Amino acid sequence: MAGADQEAVRNKQVTLKHYVSGFPKESDMSVVTSSISLKIPQGSKDTVLLKNIYLSCDPYMRGRMSKSDSPSFVAPFQPGSPLNGYGVAKVVGSTHPNYEKGDLVWGFTGYEEYSLVTSPELLIKIQHTDVPLSYYSGILGMPGMTAYAGFHEICSPKKGEYVYVSAASGAVGQLVGQFAKLVGCYVVGSAGSKEKVDLLMSKFGFDGAFNYKEEPDFDAALKRYFPEGIDIYFENVGGKMLDAVLLNMRLRGRIAVCGMISQYNLEKPEGVHNLMQVVGKRIRMEGFLAGDYYHLYSKYLDMILPFIKEGRMKYVEDVAEGIESAPAALVGLFSGKNVGKQLVVVDGK
Amino acid sequence: MAGADQEAVRNKQVTLKHYVSGFPKESDMSVVTSSISLKIPQGSKDTVLLKNIYLSCDPYMRGRMSKSDSPSFVAPFQPGSPLNGYGVAKVVGSTHPNYEKGDLVWGFTGYEEYSLVTSPELLIKIQHTDVPLSYYSGILGMPGMTAYAGFHEICSPKKGEYVYVSAASGAVGQLVGQFAKLVGCYVVGSAGSKEKVDLLMSKFGFDGAFNYKEEPDFDAALKRYFPEGIDIYFENVGGKMLDAVLLNMRLRGRIAVCGMISQYNLEKPEGVHNLMQVVGKRIRMEGFLAGDYYHLYSKYLDMILPFIKEGRMKYVEDVAEGIESAPAALVGLFSGKNVGKQLVVVDGK
Numbered sequence: 250m251a252g253a254d255q256e257a258v259r260n261k262q263v264t265l266k267h268y269v270s271g272f273p274k275e276s277d278m279s280v281v282t283s284s285i286s287l288k289i290p291q292g293s294k295d296t297v298l299l300k301n302i303y304l305s306c307d308p309y310m311r312g313r314m315s316k317s318d319s320p321s322f323v324a325p326f327q328p329g330s331p332l333n334g335y336g337v338a339k340v341v342g343s344t345h346p347n348y349e350k351g352d353l354v355w356g357f358t359g360y361e362e363y364s365l366v367t368s369p370e371l372l373i374k375i376q377h378t379d380v381p382l383s384y385y386s387g388i389l390g391m392p393g394m395t396a397y398a399g400f401h402e403i404c405s406p407k408k409g410e411y412v413y414v415s416a417a418s419g420a421v422g423q424l425v426g427q428f429a430k431l432v433g434c435y436v437v438g439s440a441g442s443k444e445k446v447d448l449l450m451s452k453f454g455f456d457g458a459f460n461y462k463e464e465p466d467f468d469a470a471l472k473r474y475f476p477e478g479i480d481i482y483f484e485n486v487g488g489k490m491l492d493a494v495l496l497n498m499r500l501r502g503r504i505a506v507c508g509m510i511s512q513y514n515l516e517k518p519e520g521v522h523n524l525m526q527v528v529g530k531r532i533r534m535e536g537f538l539a540g541d542y543y544h545l546y547s548k549y550l551d552m553i554l555p556f557i558k559e560g561r562m563k564y565v566e567d568v569a570e571g572i573e574s575a576p577a578a579l580v581g582l583f584s585g586k587n588v589g590k591q592l593v594v595v596d597g598k
Numbered sequence: 599m600a601g602a603d604q605e606a607v608r609n610k611q612v613t614l615k616h617y618v619s620g621f622p623k624e625s626d627m628s629v630v631t632s633s634i635s636l637k638i639p640q641g642s643k644d645t646v647l648l649k650n651i652y653l654s655c656d657p658y659m660r661g662r663m664s665k666s667d668s669p670s671f672v673a674p675f676q677p678g679s680p681l682n683g684y685g686v687a688k689v690v691g692s693t694h695p696n697y698e699k700g701d702l703v704w705g706f707t708g709y710e711e712y713s714l715v716t717s718p719e720l721l722i723k724i725q726h727t728d729v730p731l732s733y734y735s736g737i738l739g740m741p742g743m744t745a746y747a748g749f750h751e752i753c754s755p756k757k758g759e760y761v762y763v764s765a766a767s768g769a770v771g772q773l774v775g776q777f778a779k780l781v782g783c784y785v786v787g788s789a790g791s792k793e794k795v796d797l798l799m800s801k802f803g804f805d806g807a808f809n810y811k812e813e814p815d816f817d818a819a820l821k822r823y824f825p826e827g828i829d830i831y832f833e834n835v836g837g838k839m840l841d842a843v844l845l846n847m848r849l850r851g852r853i854a855v856c857g858m859i860s861q862y863n864l865e866k867p868e869g870v871h872n873l874m875q876v877v878g879k880r881i882r883m884e885g886f887l888a889g890d891y892y893h894l895y896s897k898y899l900d901m902i903l904p905f906i907k908e909g910r911m912k913y914v915e916d917v918a919e920g921i922e923s924a925p926a927a928l929v930g931l932f933s934g935k936n937v938g939k940q941l942v943v944v945d946g947k
């Protein structure tokens with residue numbers, strides 16, 4: 250074609266086929282091959298062209314796969330268009346004064362090989378490269394800020410308190426448990442397999458851990474692990490677990506409501522019956538979003554980078570190879586296939 | 599009988615017949631006639647003998663009528679023994695250095711004509727008698743402190759915010775609405791009859807009010823009264839109303855969980871389905887008990903007494919005559935028979 254872009258390259262993309270109800274499936278997404286110009290279109294100001302390196306698979310993306318009738322905190326995906334979400338990328342072109350070719354960034358990008366980003370305010374430049382680059386999709390990225398803000402800003406933890414974390418081996422949970430230990434709390438986590446439970450105990454230093462799938466009675470399980478009750482619950486799953494936790498909270502307990510993954514694929518969320526516990530026990534339940542706390546990011550880095558380098562903070566990742574594996578990796582979050590932070594390395598082996 | 603107490607007097611008492619399940623009935627209580635000595639038993643230190651003047655009927659008493667299997671914030675009543683709860687009384691005898699005959703007090707006493715109180719720490723001396731004495735069972739007593747602490751300490755209200763109060767015409771609700779107006783909020787209340795709705799608008803100065811019993815769809819009703827959403831919900835009823843409120847909360851909304859009267863008589867509390875709203879909207883839900891805030895009582899009096907005297911705060915009471923009427927008055931709370939603060943004047947006409 251006349252005027253065709255000499256610098257156009259292949260751009261594999263993960264698109265949403267259609268809105269999803271119930272559990273998402275790999276077949277709800279397509280991997281399509283498109284092309285993209287490596288030249289930023291003329292006249293595009295403040296635009297950045299990214300070559301994506303790692304894509305982050307995050308549970309909240311499920312909400313964006315549904316046609317939403319009530320406005321949510323983030324817009325739904327568009328069927329036929331690539332998904333977007335957190336990732337780690339290299340700048341290959343920029344008309345924005347803050348970014349130049351070669352910069353490494355993390356933040357909002359597309360589920361594709363290259364992304365043209367017109368709102369680079371959602372990108373953060375990576376300054377420290379003496380740690381694994383993939384960590385910027387996890388411990389040094391959004392999940393890290395989630396665990397940090399959720400635990401330190403919402404839970405008001407004190408030494409000696411009893412902390413319970415659900416989905417404890419995941420991207421966020423493994424960090425919350427380690428933060429709780431750093432504060433001197435007693436921390437118990439739950440997860441969905443023996444392998445994950447072992448990880449909690451042996452790698453992340455939890456004081457106790459159990460496989461919730463083997464507990465027919467969550468209330469009884471919590472009473473076993475918390476005979477004195479729970480001061481802090483870091484809520485990742487919702488539903489029946491929250492109901493059982495409410496029965497086991499202590500006076501003036503705090504529940505940081507981070508997410509409720511057990512509810513994301515249900516037509517109608519389960520009912521929570523024990524909220525009256527909130528009154529007599531003076532419980533504070535508070536929802537939060539990591540994005541509200543990015544002003545604390547450099548403070549967080551100052552704290553966490555030395556811990557990582559000294560080996561005092563561990564981070565387990567589950568790395569899927571190649572952008573083609575992104576649909577399966579994303580879907581796997583909802584059956585607990587991931588062990589640790591699920592991410593995708595765009596250029597697979 | 600030899601040695602019988604010359605100073606013994608009749609003491610009518612309201613006793614619990616048996617533990618209750620489901621809605622309480624008048625017949626779950628008995629009015630029995632006993633007798634009591636007007637002399638404090640020898641050797642009883644720090645004891646106060648009260649002649650009860652007003653008894654307060656409070657929804658939380660329902661919980662104490664059930665045999666509790668899980669420890670609650672207050673012990674169950676004993677079948678065969680008189681109920682106890684808040685009231686206003688005159689000291690007729692005292693071996694406690696802080697109280698003397700003739701003092702007026704409010705606080706924890708018995709559902710009976712006379713009470714021998716061995717823990718007078720739960721009594722507060724009445725210093726201001728230029729307001730109706732019955733107010734110490736309401737606006738100047740526990741419900742007053744509930745509304746004050748719940749609204750000012752838990753809700754963090756700001757001028758211009760949208761406030762919703764359920765059970766809005768009751769002992770607590772009518773005060774919350776007026777406090778909200780004093781701060782400059784926009785306040786809407788719900789109640790269970792036309793008479794109560796009229797009271798909210800004409801007497802207490804609510805900006806809007808509706809009869810929830812005539813609303814088949816609470817979500818739709820709230821959308822009508824709060825097209826911009828709700829910043830503050832003062833939660834008195836729980837259940838379906840809470841579920842609808844969650845859908846209508848605004849970003850960073852606060853829910854003061856005062857009580858959930860719609861749930862107190864159910865075998866199993868209803869499920870609340872919309873808690874995931876707490877995350878995206880960063881909602882804070884917090885339970886509280888008035889009793890934790892009594893250190894603010896004198897500050898509260900300094901604020902409220904002038905308002906009462908100037909007529910800037912209204913208080914509607916529903917007065918049942920005679921201790922014999924206490925069972926019906928108490929039970930009536932759960933069908934909304936009371937209009938305003940329900941109390942019993944012990945010596946009826």
Ligand SMILES: NC(=O)c1ccc[n+]([C@@H]2O[C@H](COP(=O)([O-])OP(=O)(O)OC[C@H]3O[C@@H](n4cnc5c(N)ncnc54)[C@H](OP(=O)(O)O)[C@@H]3O)[C@@H](O)[C@H]2O)c1
Pocket residue numbers: 306307308309391392395416417418419420421422439440441442445484485486506507508509510511512537538539540582583584585586587588589590591877
């Ligand atoms: N508020 C925020 O800003 C924010 C930010 C990030 C994440 N979040 C939330 O935090 C939670 C954890 O996210 P993450 O990124 O750390 O994910 P993750 O834990 O790494 O992965 C999801 C895990 O959830 C567990 N899970 C899936 N279905 C479940 C069910 N029905 N019941 C119980 N557990 C189930 C699975 O582990 P098991 O094998 O243990 O079942 C799965 O591995 C999610 O609710 C997410 O939405 C919130």
Ligand SMILES: NC(=O)c1ccc[n+]([C@@H]2O[C@H](COP(=O)([O-])OP(=O)(O)OC[C@H]3O[C@@H](n4cnc5c(N)ncnc54)[C@H](OP(=O)(O)O)[C@@H]3O)[C@@H](O)[C@H]2O)c1
Pocket residue numbers: 528655656657658740741744765766767768769770771788789790791794833834835855856857858859860861886887888889931932933934935936937938939940
């Ligand atoms: N946390 C604390 O320290 C504390 C202290 C005091 C009170 N409270 C709580 O605050 C709330 C109000 O107490 P209050 O003393 O002010 O009582 P109140 O409102 O004076 O009396 C109870 C009222 O509740 C309403 N009600 C009854 N059943 C209901 C149902 N199924 N659904 C909706 N409304 C119902 C009725 O009014 P309608 O005609 O409007 O239905 C009734 O008049 C209660 O939940 C109570 O437990 C908490």
